Amino acid sequence: MLKKIDRRQALKTGLAISSLGLAAGHVQGSGLNEKFRTAHIGVGGMGGADLGSIASHPQVEVAALVDVDANTLKGASQKHPGAETFADYREMLSKLGDKIDGVVISTPDHTHAPAAMSALNLNKPVYCQKPLTHEVFEARQLRKVAKQRNLVTQMGIQVHSSAPYRRAVEMIQSGVIGKVSEVHAWSNKNWGYDGGPFPKKAVPPAQLDWDLWLGVTATRPYSDSVYHPGSWRKMIDFGTGTLGDMGVHIFDTPYAALKLTAPKWAKTTCRKPTGVGHPEKNIVEYEFPGTAYTTDSMTWKWYDGSYAPPKELELPQGLKLPGQGALFIGENGQMLLPHVGEAQLFPQQQFKDYQRPDIGSNNHYHQWVDACLGNGQTSADFGYAGPLTEALLLGVVANRFPGETLNWDAENLKVTNLDAANQLIKRNYRKGFEVSGL
Numbered sequence: 001m002l003k004k005i006d007r008r009q010a011l012k013t014g015l016a017i018s019s020l021g022l023a024a025g026h027v028q029g030s031g032l033n034e035k036f037r038t039a040h041i042g043v044g045g046m047g048g049a050d051l052g053s054i055a056s057h058p059q060v061e062v063a064a065l066v067d068v069d070a071n072t073l074k075g076a077s078q079k080h081p082g083a084e085t086f087a088d089y090r091e092m093l094s095k096l097g098d099k100i101d102g103v104v105i106s107t108p109d110h111t112h113a114p115a116a117m118s119a120l121n122l123n124k125p126v127y128c129q130k131p132l133t134h135e136v137f138e139a140r141q142l143r144k145v146a147k148q149r150n151l152v153t154q155m156g157i158q159v160h161s162s163a164p165y166r167r168a169v170e171m172i173q174s175g176v177i178g179k180v181s182e183v184h185a186w187s188n189k190n191w192g193y194d195g196g197p198f199p200k201k202a203v204p205p206a207q208l209d210w211d212l213w214l215g216v217t218a219t220r221p222y223s224d225s226v227y228h229p230g231s232w233r234k235m236i237d238f239g240t241g242t243l244g245d246m247g248v249h250i251f252d253t254p255y256a257a258l259k260l261t262a263p264k265w266a267k268t269t270c271r272k273p274t275g276v277g278h279p280e281k282n283i284v285e286y287e288f289p290g291t292a293y294t295t296d297s298m299t300w301k302w303y304d305g306s307y308a309p310p311k312e313l314e315l316p317q318g319l320k321l322p323g324q325g326a327l328f329i330g331e332n333g334q335m336l337l338p339h340v341g342e343a344q345l346f347p348q349q350q351f352k353d354y355q356r357p358d359i360g361s362n363n364h365y366h367q368w369v370d371a372c373l374g375n376g377q378t379s380a381d382f383g384y385a386g387p388l389t390e391a392l393l394l395g396v397v398a399n400r401f402p403g404e405t406l407n408w409d410a411e412n413l414k415v416t417n418l419d420a421a422n423q424l425i426k427r428n429y430r431k432g433f434e435v436s437g438l
Contacts, residue, residue, distance in 0.1 A: 036369055039064035039100040039124075041089045041115050044072035044229060046129060047106030050156065051076060053365040054104055054127070060369055063100050066092050069228070070207040087209050089115050097122050102372050105129060106156070110238045111215050113138035114435045120145045121436055125372045127365070129156035130248040131240055132382065132389040137426035139393065140413060141437055143386030154368040154378040155385035157252050159340050161364040165253045168335070168343045170357040172257035173293060176345065177330030181295040183254045185326040186308035187246035187339070193234040193277025198223040216429040234277045240396050241278030242304040246324065247392055250339050252380075254300070254326055255388050258293045262410030263300075263391050268398040281305030284395040295331070302395065316348060397424045 036059050040051050043065050055062050062080040066089045067073040077085050086092040093103075103119035105112055105128040113133040119126050120142065132155050133139040146153045159165050172180065201221040204210040210222050217237045225231065233239035254260070263286040270279035284302040288294070303310045309321035315336070321327075324339035334346045345351035362379070371378045390410070398406050400421070407417045415421040429438065 034373070035059055035061040036373060037061050037063040037099065037101045038104055039066065039092060039096065039102070040076075040104045040106065041066040041092075042105060042107035042111070042129075043067045043076035044069060045106075046156075048072075048076065050104055050106045050127070050129065050365070051080075053363075054369065055080065057366050057369045059373065064092050064096050068209045068212040070209075072207075088212055090118065093118055093122060100124065102127070102152075102369070108213075108232045108238050109134045109240055109244065110217055110232075113142060113438060114216050114429065114433065116142055117145065117435045117437050120149060120151060123149055123151065125152040125368070126382075127154045127156060127368045130385075131155075131244045131392060132385045133393070134238075134240060135425065135427050136390050136393045136397070137413060138438060139386045139389040143382045145437055146382040152368065152371045152378060153382040153385075154364070154371075155380045155382065155389075156364070157249055157380055157385075158364040159249055160252050160256075160380050161362040161367065162340060163359055163361040164337075164340060164342050166361070167357050167359045168253050168337050169257040170359055171335065171343060171345075172254075172328060174357070175293075176333070176351075176354065177328060177335050178332035179295050180254075180258060180293060180328050180330045181298060182329035183258075183298065183300045183326060184303070184310055184313055184329075185247070185250045185254065185300070186303040186310055186321075186324065187242055187250060188305070188308040188323040189242050189246050190280050190305045191233045191239065191242040191245050191278065192280035192282075192305060193231075194271060194274065194280045195277065196274060197276055198226055200224075214430070216427070216433045216435075218430060236276065236278055236400075239278070240393065241282070241399065243278075243282060243284060243302060243395050243399070244392060246304070246339075247302060247395070248389065250324060250326055251302075251388065251392055253337060254328065255391070256384070258288075258298070259291045260288050260294075260298075260391070261291070262387065263288050263394060263408055264297075265405050265407045266394045266398040267405045268395065268402050270399055270402045272402060273400045278396070279305075279399055281307045282395075282399060283307050284398060286391070286395065316346065397421055400424060 038060055043051050062083045065076045065083045066086045068087055073085050102125040105115045112128055116126050116128045202224045204222040233245050265287055267285045269283040282304050286300040288298045290296040322338040326337045328335040336344045368378050370376050406415045406421050409416050
């Protein structure tokens with residue numbers, strides 16, 4: 001009989017347990033009553049939702065809460081009074097490294113990779129909100145390190161585990177509409193900003209540690225209602241615009257269903273770059289190599305802001321495109337997948353007798369906890385989330401070079417025909433916020 005494993009010690013040391021084929025962060029739990037101690041970095045907004053969902057798992061014990069906003073931190077602490085609180089995630093990891101079993105990251109995009117890599121470097125399993133990273137290089141590195149250390153990871157694309165999205169993957173892979181030649185995806189949200197710099201400076205609110213909020217980015221004056229708590233998504237240094245924020249959800253199902261890899265190129269139609277915000281409306285085009293579920297090559301077109309939903313696409317009379325969704329163009333028909341809703345097949349008469357697969361939902365959050373305890377696997381680990389994010393962020397880079405086709409060498413993380421674009425693949429972190437591996 002196999003000897004009982006001290007899971008916490010294995011997570012702490014990162015030593016491979018070769019006799020069982022297990023490694024740190026991927027160790028079988030010792031029983032139904034064992035607690036999995038979580039640390040939560042970012043507990044406001046989506047972070048609050050993540051905190052509640054993770055904490056609802058019966059084996060989770062919330063051990064640490066981190067937020068740069070003292071008011072937000074106080075509110076979360078009142079719900080989890082047993083957790084230690086911190087403003088700086090680095091201090092938390094340093095102090096509690098041997099007292100936590102997994103880390104949940106729900107910060108603005110620019111802090112995803114540094115916080116996630118800091119946790120991975122301590123052999124901690126990580127749940128990180130979407131998009132996985134702010135930069136292409138960061139996504140590659142998180143994927144690489146998570147694999148090297150055999151750590152359980154999950155990107156926070158909760159709809160990935162919903163029944164409609166899981167069913168759509170099965171439908172496409174069953175060949176219901178034949179091989180797919182085109183995907184059109186869109187969101188009518190506007191997470192962009194076409195204005196200029198913010199000349200008005202303000203004193204940061206007393207509860208906000210502005211320097212910690214800036215983190216790895218260059219210092220700059222605080223401005224009211226621009227960065228914290230919500231509009232950072234529109235800013236090129238902190239968010240990834242509509243494409244990064246909503247595209248990661250809407251790209252996810254086609255990317256998974258078609259088993260896509262890295263794009264050959266990306267090209268954007270949008271206004272000229274301002275150096276401040278992401279464009280308020282974009283059309284981003286990609287070409288992907290063929291797979292078993294596509295034609296020899298496949299084109300992908302993304303529309304956001306007032307470009308969405310795309311006017312060039314037509315449905316049968318009386319039907320309208322949803323504000324957000326994706327349309328698969330196959331050899332034998334089309335599939336419309338609203339965000340979030342059940343897929344519809346066209347022509348309707350052709351598919352009137354089609355029986356949909358009977359597939360239920362999974363709890364995306366609990367799936368990660370269970371996998372950390374040795375029960376099952378995650379469905380959006382960094383091995384999947386990394387390439388998806390890289391492809392997505394190549395389009396975000398293309399937004400800064402409207403009209404230019406960026407030819408992509410994925411193996412070497414390099415745009416081969418426009419060197420200026422390569423300056424946006426990896427950022428230099430601010431002194432004092434450097435992280436090993438990034």
